[in-house]
Amino acid sequence: MTVLLAFAAAFLFATGTWLLLQRRLSRILIGIGLVGHGSNILLLTSGGPSGVAPIIGSAPAVDFSDPLPQALALTSIVITFGVTAFLLALGYRSWRITHDDVVEDDVEDRFIARRRSEDHIVSDTEDAARAQAAEEDRL
Amino acid sequence: MFALLALHLVLGVVIVAAGRILGRQAFLVAAVAPAAMLIWAATKANDVLDGKPVTESFVWVAGLDLTIDLRFDAFALVMVTLVSGIGLLICIYSLGYFTATKPGLARLAGILTLFAGAMLGVVLSDHLIALFIFWELTSVTSYLLIGNDDTNPRARAAALQALFITGAGGLVMLAGLIIIGQSAGTYLISELLVAPPSGNVVNVALVLVLIGAFTKSAQAPFSSWLPGAMVAPTPVSAYLHSATMVKAGVYLVARLAPIFAIQGNWRLIVLSVGAFTMVVGGLRALRQNDLKLLLAYGTVSQLGFMMLLFGVGEYHIAEAGVVLILAHAAFKAALFMVVGIVDHETGTRDIRALHGFGKSWRPVQAVAVLSAASMAGVPLMFGFIAKEKGLGGYVEYGDFVGETVVLIAIVVASMLTFAYSARFVLGIYGVFGLDDRDDVSRSAHAPGIVFWAPAGLLAFFTVLFGVFPQLLDRLVEGATLALYPGSSPKPLELWAGFNEALLLSAIVILGGVVLTLMRTKVARAQRRGSEAIRFLPTGDEAFAGVLRGISVTSRRVTAVVQNGSLPIYIAIIVLTVTLVPLTGFARDIDTLPDFVEQRVHIGFVALITAAALGASVVRHRIAAALMLGAVGYSMAGLYVTMGAPDLALTQFSIETLSTVLFVLVLRFLPRSWRHHAPAIAAPMRIAVAAAVGVAIFVFALSASNARPDVSGPQQSEVMIEDSYSEAKGQNVVNVILVDFRGWDTMGEITVLLVAAVGVVSLARTGRRRDDTDAPVFEEISDGESSEQKMPEALR
Incomplete structure (x- = not known):
């Protein structure tokens, strides 16, 4: 890991997060792609300083770059692609229905947030406390 | 007993x-x-x-x-x-x-x-x-x-x-x-x-x-x-x-x-x-x-x-x-x-x-x-x-x-x-x-x-x-x-x-x-005493107050963190996972690693950052997708310099494939979009993005310091040694994927399959309904417009 690559990964994460926080599904998608690239840099650099390609016989083994993070990064690339393809299909579907790709607020969640408290446990307890206090005041 | x-x-x-x-x-x-x-x-x-x-x-x-x-x-x-x-x-x-x-x-x-x-x-x-x-x-x-x-x-x-x-x-x-x-x-x-x-x-x-x-x-x-x-x-x-x-x-x-x-x-x-x-x-x-x-x-x-x-x-x-x-x-x-x-x-x-x-x-x-x-x-x-x-x-x-x-x-x-x-x-x-x-x-x-x-x-x-x-x-x-x-x-x-x-x-x-x-006098004195301290809550009242407090607090917290907005959910999640461990990571950094390993990296990183910045600010869907592609190809170049040709190849082909997919879908959507988020949204998004960037930077530096602490024979060394003798493969990365960690690859293929099934069904469902039943489309479109009004009415 070098400071330069750490910066590159951080920059990819920052721009990716910025896009993830948008309302357009297509921008969110691009954000996921950027975050994926950033995490690949992190994965790959976790193997230490880079060397030559890890192919037996091409060079002495001590000069190889670490093969395990490469395998992990490879998996990550492919999975990111799968996610991208699925989200693109969602975007297509969203266009089919609304002719746009805006991610709307969840209306149910909004209703829950605005709901008045109807907690019968609390009201039971308060009634009991009031009754108790009234009883003792009478004494 | x-x-x-x-x-x-x-x-x-x-x-x-x-x-x-x-x-x-x-x-x-x-x-x-x-x-x-x-x-x-x-x-x-x-x-x-x-x-x-x-x-x-x-x-x-x-x-x-x-x-x-x-x-x-x-x-x-x-x-x-x-x-x-x-x-x-x-x-x-x-x-x-x-x-x-x-x-x-x-x-x-x-x-x-x-x-x-x-x-x-x-x-x-x-x-x-x-x-x-x-x-x-x-x-x-x-x-x-x-x-x-x-x-x-x-x-x-x-x-x-x-x-x-x-x-x-x-x-x-x-x-x-x-x-x-x-x-x-x-x-x-x-x-x-x-x-x-x-x-x-x-x-x-x-x-x-x-x-x-x-x-x-x-x-x-x-x-x-x-x-x-x-x-x-x-x-x-x-x-x-x-x-x-x-x-x-x-x-x-x-x-x-x-x-x-x-x-x-x-x-x-x-x-x-x-x-x-x-x-x-x-x-x-x-x-x-x-x-x-x-x-x-x-x-x-x-x-x-x-x-x-x-x-x-x-x-x-x-x-x-x-x-x-x-x-x-x-x-x-x-x-x-x-x-x-x-x-x-x-x-x-x-x-x-x-x-x-x-x-x-x-x-x-x-x-x-x-x-x-x-x-x-x-x-x-x-x-x-x-x-x-x-x-x-x-x-x-x-x-x-x-x-x-x-x-x-x-x-x-x-x-x-x-x-x-x-x-x-x-x-x-x-x-x-x-x-x-x-x-x-x-x-x-x-x-x-x-x-x-x-x-x-x-x-x-x-x-x-x-x-x-x-x-x-x-x-x-x-x-x-x-x-x-x-x-x-x-x-x-x-x-x-x-x-x-x-x-x-x-x-x-x-x-x-x-x-x-003297019980009558005592009772009178007690009554006076209890009236004097009536302003203090009784135990029952205090308990009811605590219960109400919990109920009200939980409702308010829910209203804030569970308000229905996806950007807010994402912001809360990323801020939590990045900021909470940040101080711990920052403490681990005692020495900075080398600034640059290879000069050529400077060029690639410059490309990557420029394209990433472009992808995040440009107001044109296809252009943004192409910028993402540029990031991907630059990444492939980076992989080559880091001794990972397999990664570079994969990245190259996948990037081509996803760019094609992007263009296929985005061509339906409007080219650009109008901005209608509240004014406060942009600075807050920038702040969250910057916080995540800083956290990742600190994490990357502290993680690079942690590497030498690992003792004993490294897993990778074992894999390099066994690659040819046990799996008869010279390309160690390939051997890891198909042999040493073959089950991972199996899982990965399954994920792709599931995604493919999802893609196909999503793409086909819309088409059939649209073709056979035109009025349905009208209805849904009406529903959409009323749905868009809903959040405003709620505000």
Whole structure:
């Protein structure tokens, strides 16, 4: 890991997060792609300083770059692609229905947030406390 | 012992299940369990009192070292005698109390049996965690018993309050117990006694454990649940909320005081809470007109007294605690039974409605007088022995700071105890009966012998041990020795000669008589006093306030974090996962790594950052997708320079494929979009993005420092070595993917398959509906526009 690559990964994460926080599904998608690239840099650099390609016989083994993070990064690339393809299909579907790709607020969640408290446990307890206090005041 | 605990469990479940068949007889069946326990305890009593405890150990989860260790020593014998002895009497008493078969009656009997089993578990457990589990089981059964009349909202509220307070205290206590167990290296109380842990952490843990004990034993300021619990049927109140369960906290303090009393603030906390509770409980008991509430507040006060006796950690005083725990169970259970009888025969427990009873009530009245006298500490009663010994212990052996204050509190509270005991007796004799109330007591039926005999037996013990305390010498000495090994407890005496304790007892009785004679003035003074402090919330009000606070807070928190907006959800999640560990990572960075490894990286990183920046600001969908592609191709170049040709190849082909996909989909969508987010959104998004960027930067640097710390042969080296010899492959990365970690690849393929199925179905569904049913599209489109309006309307 070098400071330069750490910066590159951080920059990819920052721009990716910025896009993830948008309302357009297509921008969110691009954000996921950027975050994926950033995490690949992190994965790959976790193997230490880079060397030559890890192919037996091409060079002495001590000069190889670490093969395990490469395998992990490879998996990550492919999975990111799968996610991208699925989200693109969602975007297509969203266009089919609304002719746009805006991610709307969840209306149910909004209703829950605005709901008045109807907690019968609390009201039971308060009634009991009031009754108790009234009883003792009478004494 | 396990067999007997299991018997309680099985019997309890059977009674609950077979409720309809059993009816009232359920209590007879329930009596089998305490009877068996008593018989077993009696056969072991000799050994146990000789200082040879019976132990049993049951390996629960071997791998985690979780065992349930039971230990039956002399102090446990005292508690078992209480739990099972009173339990047996309560079962008989219940036959008289519940004359009609009501629904839920057998359930009551069954849960009572389950409770007895849990309570026995508390007093028999040597392992702190097992003790905690049984402790919480008593809270749960207590909840079910208080709320047994589930149609009564007050019963439900009281049950919830009891569960809430004792349950929360139990959880606090669990934290303390774990700290103690971890710092001592053992969870066994018997081993803690040999090698007590110490230190600041343990001092904190002791405070936590004491909070648990205070909630369970209804000490101020957690006492409000106990008077509330009086909505339970009287047999339950007599058993759980006076004689047994509420003593669990006292029991734990008694067990731990020999180990920890001189550590931290133990004494200060226990003694101030105990003294305060004892005085305030007495004051409030004196104000009650409801006989049962009077006893409940009296119980709170007496529990404070027990805390004072056991909490000091001085064996002479703790010995008095053992006597008091026995004496209190005898007189308080009997008094509760009397209240139950009065309630059952007259339909009221209000002393203003009682005008005295007929001749046939003499046995019940005698029980009331004798038990109340014991409670008041009148000589020749069991309670006198306990109080006298406690006062004597404090006078002679209480050599610690604040001893005098505690002694004064005990004397004052004992005067109050005398006064409310007198109030109870005068109430039974109808002194407080108001003329305008109907006389319900004179004509009341006398209770049958089954109904009053259990209370009568307890009153007999009260007198027997009051006159011949030496009968209990062996038990009390054994229990004290079990708590304080190596101590030399003194035998019990009825007459210890003229000493300070006797003088104090005389003062207590004198003060109590004066308070009783001047009761009208005292009541007026108390009313004025309580009006003056009316601005303070009562325990019930405070509890209701806490509950409302929790409800309101949770609603507000939900409204903020769960407001329906995806960007907000994502922001909360990424900020939590990045910022929370940030400081920890930042501390790990001691040296910065090299700035640049290869010069060519500068060019690639410049490309990547420029394209990423472009992708995030450009307002044109296709352009943004192409920028993302540029990032991907630059990444591929980076991989080549880092010795990862496979990655570069994969990245290259995948990037091409996704760019094509992007263009395929994005061509449908409008080219660009209009901005309609609130003005505050952009700066907040930038702030969150910047925070994430900083966190990732710090994480990357600290992770690169962590790499050299890994010791031993690296996994990758093993893989390089085995690559050709075992898998016959020269490309190590490929070998890892298809061989060493082949199952990962298998999973990966599955993920792709699932995604492909999703893509296909999503793409096809829309098309079919659109083609075959054009009006549907119109409708959906209408729905969409109203949906878009919805959030605005909500605002």
